[in-house]
Amino acid sequence: MANAKMKPEDMKFCAIVPVFRHELASRKVAETLAAQGLSIIMVDDGNAPEGHEILVQIAKDVPNTTLVTREKNGGKGAAVISGLKTAYEMGFTHALQVDADGQHDMEAIPFFMKAARKHPDDMVASFPMYDSSVPKAREQGRKITNFWVAVETLSKEIPDSMCGFRVYPVAIAWPVAKKIHNYRMGFDIEIMVRLSWTGLKMRFYPIKVKYPEDGVSNFRAIRDNVAISLTHTKLCLGMLVRLPLILARRLAKKK
Ligand SMILES: Nc1nc2c(ncn2[C@@H]2O[C@H](COP(=O)(O)OP(=O)(O)OP(=O)(O)O)[C@@H](O)[C@H]2O)c(=O)[nH]1
Numbered sequence: 579m580a581n582a583k584m585k586p587e588d589m590k591f592c593a594i595v596p597v598f599r600h601e602l603a604s605r606k607v608a609e610t611l612a613a614q615g616l617s618i619i620m621v622d623d624g625n626a627p628e629g630h631e632i633l634v635q636i637a638k639d640v641p642n643t644t645l646v647t648r649e650k651n652g653g654k655g656a657a658v659i660s661g662l663k664t665a666y667e668m669g670f671t672h673a674l675q676v677d678a679d680g681q682h683d684m685e686a687i688p689f690f691m692k693a694a695r696k697h698p699d700d701m702v703a704s705f706p707m708y709d710s711s712v713p714k715a716r717e718q719g720r721k722i723t724n725f726w727v728a729v730e731t732l733s734k735e736i737p738d739s740m741c742g743f744r745v746y747p748v749a750i751a752w753p754v755a756k757k758i759h760n761y762r763m764g765f766d767i768e769i770m771v772r773l774s775w776t777g778l779k780m781r782f783y784p785i786k787v788k789y790p791e792d793g794v795s796n797f798r799a800i801r802d803n804v805a806i807s808l809t810h811t812k813l814c815l816g817m818l819v820r821l822p823l824i825l826a827r828r829l830a831k832k833k
């Protein structure tokens with residue numbers, strides 16, 4: 579793997595922030611990331627002209643912010659793929675993916691960066707700790723996804739695949755991400771499962787998540803849940819194809 583034996587001093591961190599209809603909340607997110615010394619790749623996922631102007635201004639105001647503009651809205655997955663491509667091209671070794679709506683506890687960033695520095699060749703990801711503001715249906719959907727991800731990876735190594743707060747080792751994640759054609763909410767799940775299939779070690783830590791920061795959610799119950807179900811169907815088939823490989827790797831690990 580390209581990142582093997584990477585030394586902590588060679589690591590170059592950035593944050594990827596996909597933005598759709600969250601341009602107002604994203605300023606505080608960007609300022610907090612910059613205050614932690616992070617370079618920022620903000621992806622404008624086809625926002626309306628007024629939203630785009632706000633993001634242009636944020637990129638001017640907040641140090642080390644690069645704005646990637648997608649002409650048309652493509653979905654969260656499409657936005658993160660654009661962000662990872664830019665991170666790869668700019669030479670960043672690690673990318674912290676974080677939502678623009680400020681749902682994630684930004685105070686956890688130093689902890690996650692420290693974990694990534696300690697384990698530069700691994701994926702450092704999160705599982706959500708909700709307060710009472712979480713919609714029950716979303717919590718239920720997450721449990722169903724957790725079940726299917728355990729089937730798809732034949733393991734319990736991924737306690738959560740939907741939380742959009744995670745640190746990717748870019749040289750490993752980008753080659754996988756660029757082959758994924760899952761541009762909406764299924765992306766976070768699919769890349770996690772596919773990275774697990776490559777044998778990438780994953781480390782999970784809790785993060786506090788609240789609902790909602792600015793009241794804007796792009797999650798569409800029917801459209802996104804249908805897409806997520808299709809994602810699981812595809813990944814279950816993918817698991818069957820890779821079954822010998824997954825089992826062989828499991829056996830090798832046990833020895
Ligand atoms: N859903 C969605 N999000 C997008 C899109 N493009 C970029 N994003 C960003 O992806 C992140 C996740 O979107 P949210 O609408 O917060 O979706 P979510 O966090 O799964 O849903 P909630 O838990 O209801 O907030 C945010 O930073 C969005 O601004 C898009 O087309 N659809």
Ligand SMILES: [Mg+2]
Pocket residue numbers: 677679681795
């Ligand atoms: Mg959100």
